Every structure is written in structure tokens, then in C-alpha cells.
Amino acid sequence: MEIRVDEAQALVDEAEEIARNTRTQDEQDLVGDADDHDQEFMSQSVYDKIPSSEAGSTPRKTKKVHRKKSMPILHEHFEPGTAIRELRAHKDTITAIDFDAPFGTMVTAALDDTVRVWDLNAGRCMGYLEGHTASVRALQVEDNILATGSMDATIRLWDLSKAHYDPHGGLGKDDDEDAIAFGTDNHLEPPPGSMADCPLYTLESHVDEITALHFRGDVMVSGSADKTIRHWDLEKGRCVQTLDVMWAAAASMTTTDSGWRPTGRSQSSSADFVGALQVFETALACGTADGMVRLWDLRSGQVHRSLVGHTGAVTCLQFDDVHLVTGSVDRSIRIWDLRTGSIYDAYAYDNPITDMMFDARRIVSAAGEDVVKVYDKVEGRQWECGAGITAAEDGKTLAIVERVRVRDGYLVEGRRDGVVGVWTS
Secondary structure (H helix, E strand, C coil), rough: CHHHHHHHHHHHHHHHHHHHCCCCCHHHHHHHHCCCHHHHHCCHHHHHCCHHHHCCCCCCCCCCHHHHHHHHHHHHHCCCECCCCCCCCCCCCEEEEEEEECCCEEEEEEECCCCCEECCCEEEEEEEEECCCCCCEEEEEEEEEEEEEEECCCCEEEEEHCCCCCCCCCCCCCCCCCCCCEEECCCCCCCCCCCCCCEEEECCCCCEEEEEEEEEEEEEEEECCEEEEEEEEEECCEEEEEEEEHHHHHHHHHHHHCCCCCCCCCCCCCCCCCEEEECCCCCCEEECCCCEEEEECCCCEEEEEEECCCCEEEEEEEECCEEEEEECCCCEEEEEEHHHHHHHHECCCCCCCCEEEEEECCEECCCCCCCCCCCCCCCCCEECCHHHHHHHHHHCCCEEEEEEEEEEEEEEEECCCEEEEEEEE
């Protein structure tokens, strides 16, 4: 029996190696001809340039999650929109959420002033990150490194690989670690001090709350209610450049007659003036409360293009080599052609867009409802995902979805009541 198991495992490993080196038909359709940009929607080339997390990250000593074996099973056997688990993560509205990989590590923040780290495969809270003196409004996790931006005007960096965590809670279980765990959250509390060794350092330069941040490699950008964007060198742990968004806004107003646009908020309110950021090498995209999307060159510190179209504050954005996708309180998602600066496509919704993200196949968004809105590019259709679908059939209304993230067909959504839902997409 043991020989057969070993032989079967060898076959599985061989099949996975072939799968990793072979594109599926969907992937070929998505990537297309590298020179035929007009036929391309969401280029994957940016992500191909990023080193894989396996090459440079430090593996955790106590946590073992074999994600590669789980993912083929997930897509082969479960329809999009299948519930994986539900976590009662916080006691108040989720303000920020991110995860590193399907069935990997997730980090959540909420208005209850807590930041929690989760093992998505086990459905357990790994621990609490302590240090900020106010709620975290923005965060990103990548290759065990976590950045959190808070209303206390500071940014903190953490190394999650240093967490002291036992996925079985010290119960000595020897479960199949390759199995996909479905169900509700595991109520085992993390041991005190499980995250005590995770803090790296704190970045202090902004003078008001952090509303957006993004990092890639050793480069990070952050946006604040102080109406500035800070460019950080993470290797040296210091700010290397400050971009004045108000100056850029004033400069754009001198060349256009549009000026400030109605955003549904008081124009004097600056809490979300910088609503979204993304950086890649020397390119920076920034969405602000005046409805503008500005593309900056970090080498010169200047705006080289402004995208005009939204009539409300920009709350989220993401770009690749060819397209930039933005969401706004004007209840629309717009897709821009970065080569021309024109709108490639747009979608209208019933409520303001509070969050959005895309992967190679789909765009997911939080649009003021108890479900996640999904646009599937391959099938060319819009559909909904979330607990609100079955709740509506029962005549119930669940909490509004505020935050959403998707990677490789694995979707997480955070709600106003502090609950996090995990789904296939």
C-alpha cells in the first residue's frame, strides 16, 4: 500500500510540474499575441516580471500550506461562486484586506482598531499585530512582508514569516495538509505574543492619516490626507521624495476648465483625497478626490498624463502594461488605454465603488451591495458572488461588502459587520 501511495504521489508531482510549464487554453487566449495589444484586455506581462514568492521568501517553520496541490482541485471541482468559508474577523467595519495566495495568509484591519493575521487554509487567526494607535486604512501583503498604513499617520512594516504559529493550535493533529478546508472559522484563539517578532520598522513622514499605499520590491508609495504622496526606499527605510498632489491638481486646473468635480462629499474634506495608488518601477498611478487619475514619473517627480472622465472621487485603481482600471464614487468602473489615455470601456453600477481588483480573467468590485460584482472577460458576462444571493432568496439583507481581493480564482470580501467571506471566482 505504501508503495502505491508513493507511486501515486510521484504521478501527481509530475502532473503538477507539467501543468506549471504548460499554459491552458484560457491563459493562451488571455495573453494572446504579445504584439497584438488591440486584442488584449488584461496583460499578464507585468506579473511575469515579478519574482515568484517561492524564490526569495523565507518559509515559515511551523506553517505548511501546499497551495499548488490545492488550486487544480479548486478549479476542477468547484463552480465559480462556491463558498469556501466565512470568518467572523472583527467587531466593526472592515477597512482593509489582502492575502498573499489562495489558502495562504490573509491580513484584515477594521474600525475596531485591530489588525489580524489569518491562516486561510485552517480558518484560524494566527495573531494580532500591535503598534498602531488608530485604525489601519490601507495594507498590502507580499512574500511574507506586510505594510500597514494607519489613521495615526504612520506606516509599519512587518515580517510575517517570524510569526510563532501552530496551524493545529497545539492539539497535535496530523490532518491532510493538502486538503481544502471548507466551512466556518476556527475559534481557537492565537497564543499571546504570537506576532511579537514580526515588526520591522516604522515610517514617519506624513502629518495626517494614511489613506492608500502600495509597494513593489524596495519601492513603496503612500498617500495621505495631508494631500501628499511619499516615495519610500524600503531598503534604507526612508522617504526619498514627496509629491505635492495639490500642486498637481492646481496645475491641471490651469490647463482645463473642468476644475473640481462634484464627488458627493464636501470639497473641503480631505480624508480620502488620495484614494488609490499603484507603483511599478518608476511609474506611479494615483486616483484622487477630484476625480482625476494622474500618471507620475518618479524619476522626475512630475505628472506626465492626467486621465479625465470620473465625476467623483477615485477610490481604487490597478494597472498593467496596457490598461488601467479605476473605480469611483460616481458609481462607475472605467478601463483606460494607457497608450492613448482614452477610455477603453466603462461599467455603471447602482452605488459608489468602494473597492476593485482584477486578475487575468475577471474584475471584481465592491459596489455598495451585500454581494461582489464580477465581470468575466473570457465569458463576457457580469455575475454576482456572495452570501447576499442566498440571503435575498430568504428575504434577508446582509451587511454591505466594503473590501474585495482576488488572486487566481480565489476571492475574499470584507463586510461592514466585520465578517470576511471566502469564495471561488
